[in-house]
Amino acid sequence: MVSKNLLPPLTLYRQLLRAHRKLPPSLRLLGDDYVKSEFRRHQNITNPIHIVGFLSEWQSYLEEIKQQSKLESTEEIKFGKKIELEDLEKFSDQQLGQLYELRNETKVVISKPKKSEKIT
Numbered sequence: 001m002v003s004k005n006l007l008p009p010l011t012l013y014r015q016l017l018r019a020h021r022k023l024p025p026s027l028r029l030l031g032d033d034y035v036k037s038e039f040r041r042h043q044n045i046t047n048p049i050h051i052v053g054f055l056s057e058w059q060s061y062l063e064e065i066k067q068q069s070k071l072e073s074t075e076e077i078k079f080g081k082k083i084e085l086e087d088l089e090k091f092s093d094q095q096l097g098q099l100y101e102l103r104n105e106t107k108v109v110i111s112k113p114k115k116s117e118k119i120t
Contacts, residue, residue: 006055013039016062022069030105 007015013035020031035058042054064081083099091099 006052007059009039009055012055012058012062016058016065019062019065019069023065027106034102 006012016035017032020028020035023031038058042050045051045054088096
């Protein structure tokens with residue numbers, strides 16, 4: 001849940017990149033690139049409704065990542081969450097396309113063997 005007060009954009013941006021330090025290296029790289037491109041893409045937005053929506057969603061994501069990275073277990077931590085159908089229905093065609101591309105890129109990153117692993 002997002003707190004009432006939204007973080008300023010630059011503060012939020014920096015906190016997102018810091019939170020990504022706790023991600024596995026491949027996911028960190030993907031996440032950092034995505035955050036950077038989204039903030040760059042939205043830096044000239046002037047519509048207050050879009051700005052508040054953008055910052056709210058990224059702040060919600062930040063809180064989710066912080067919560068997930070606090071979990072300690074003997075098995076590998078799973079990052080991310082399922083998107084509810086009612087939320088998916090609100091997405092534009094462009095957003096759905098972007099989500100599909102992100103999903104495919106995530107699968108590629110996750111399926112790559114780690115440098116420490118040897119392929120036999």
